[in-house]
Amino acid sequence: ETGVTQSPTHLIKTRGQQVTLRCSSQSGHNTVSWYQQALGQGPQFIFQYYREEENGRGNFPPRFSGLQFPNYSSELNVNALELDDSALYLCASSTGTSFSGELFFGEGSRLTVL
Amino acid sequence: DQQVKQNSPSLSVQEGRISILNCDYTNSMFDYFLWYKKYPAEGPTFLISISSIKDKNEDGRFTVFLNKSAKHLSLHIVPSQPGDSAVYFCAVPRTGNQFYFGTGTSLTVIP
Numbered sequence: 001e002t003g004v005t006q007s008p009t010h011l012i013k014t015r016g017q018q019v020t021l022r023c024s025s026q027s028g029h030n031t032v033s034w035y036q037q038a039l040g041q042g043p044q045f046i047f048q049y050y051r052e053e054e055n056g057r058g059n060f061p062p063r064f065s066g067l068q069f070p071n072y073s074s075e076l077n078v079n080a081l082e083l084d085d086s087a088l089y090l091c092a093s094s095t096g097t098s099f100s101g102e103l104f105f106g107e108g109s110r111l112t113v114l
Numbered sequence: 115d116q117q118v119k120q121n122s123p124s125l126s127v128q129e130g131r132i133s134i135l136n137c138d139y140t141n142s143m144f145d146y147f148l149w150y151k152k153y154p155a156e157g158p159t160f161l162i163s164i165s166s167i168k169d170k171n172e173d174g175r176f177t178v179f180l181n182k183s184a185k186h187l188s189l190h191i192v193p194s195q196p197g198d199s200a201v202y203f204c205a206v207p208r209t210g211n212q213f214y215f216g217t218g219t220s221l222t223v224i225p
Contacts, residue, residue, distance in 0.1 A: 004157065033212060040123075042203050042215035043158065056212050090157055097210045099146060105157025 004093050004106035012112045013081050021076040021109045023091030029104065031055075031097055032074040034066060035090040037108070043090055049074055050097050078111075086113045117141060118204050120216035128224050133191040135219045137204030140185065144206040147180060148213070149189050152201045161202070162189070194223045 005024045013019050025032050031050045035043035045058035049068035063079040072093070078085055088110050092103035119138045127133045139147070145166045150158040164171040164178045164187070171178050177190045191198055201220045205213040 031211065035215075040217070042118075042120075042205075042217045043213075045208065045212050045214070048210075048212050056209060058208075058212075092157070094211045099207050099210055101146065101148065101163050102160040103158075103211065103213070105159070107155060107157050 004091055004104050006089075006091050006106035006109050008109055009107065010110045010112075012114060014114050015081055015083060017081050017113075018077065018079045019081060019111060021078075021089050021091075021111070023074045023076070023093075023106060025072045025074070025091075025093035026104045029093035029095050030072050031094045032068055032072065033092045033094070033103065034074070034076045035092065036060075037088040037090060038084075039087070046076070048097070055097055081113045083113050086111060116216075117144075117208070117214040118206055118216040120204060120219050122219050123217070124220045124222070126222045126224060127194045129196060130193045133189075133194045133198065133221055133223070135189040135191075135202050135204075135221065137187050137189075137216055138185055139187070139204075139206055141206075142182070142185060146207055147178070147187050148205045149176075149178060150203045150205060150215070152203065152218070158203060191221075194221075196223045196225050199223050 033048040034046040037043045047057040052068045068074045088108040090108045092105045148163040149161040152158040201218045204216045
């Protein structure tokens with residue numbers, strides 16, 4: 001069973017640039033959620049994708065956008081990067097959208113914005 | 115607006131003793147409560163959960179207690195082991211499988 005994989009693991013961007021982060025969900029999982037974890041904070045829900053459609057969004061501006069592909073992998077895109085976007089971005093996969101209790105997280109992509 | 119709060123950023127415990135991690139929540143309508151554990155350079159992993167209709171759930175060395183009147187839950191680890199050293203997050207579902215997480219408590223178990 002393949003777990004959740006994310007790429008890249010680390011990257012550095014400058015303010016105003018755009019970034020794309022990628023996530024491959026665990027085998028058999030059709031739902032992907034993205035979380036932002038700033039330093040010293042807990043993960044904050046960005047959005048969730050189910051069957052290639054956005055299924056819920058947290059309190060993040062529209063410059064945070066996403067995609068889910070037919071193989072259930074996903075991308076998180078952030079435009080016009082700001083310094084406060086520096087964080088660990090976590091992808092989590094699950095099955096369906098109802099509460100099942102357990103999310104399976106990747107190790108994250110650490111973004112630094114200079 | 116923090117839906118779940120963990121007021122202790124860190125906790126140190128001697129190996130073999132009990133670790134107690136605490137979490138407060140704001141909304142009495144939450145129906146599930148979860149704990150996740152995170153090691154450095156790894157993603158969070160699910161540890162244990164409890165339904166709002168229960169006040170205790172036990173899984174080996176880990177027990178979660180829920181006090182609905184106080185809107186408080188706690189995670190007890192007995193006995194604590196050095197491998198338990200990690201950051202622990204409490205979480206509640208905002209809807210379905212979308213969660214609010216607390217700010218985390220970093221547990222250090224001293225050998």
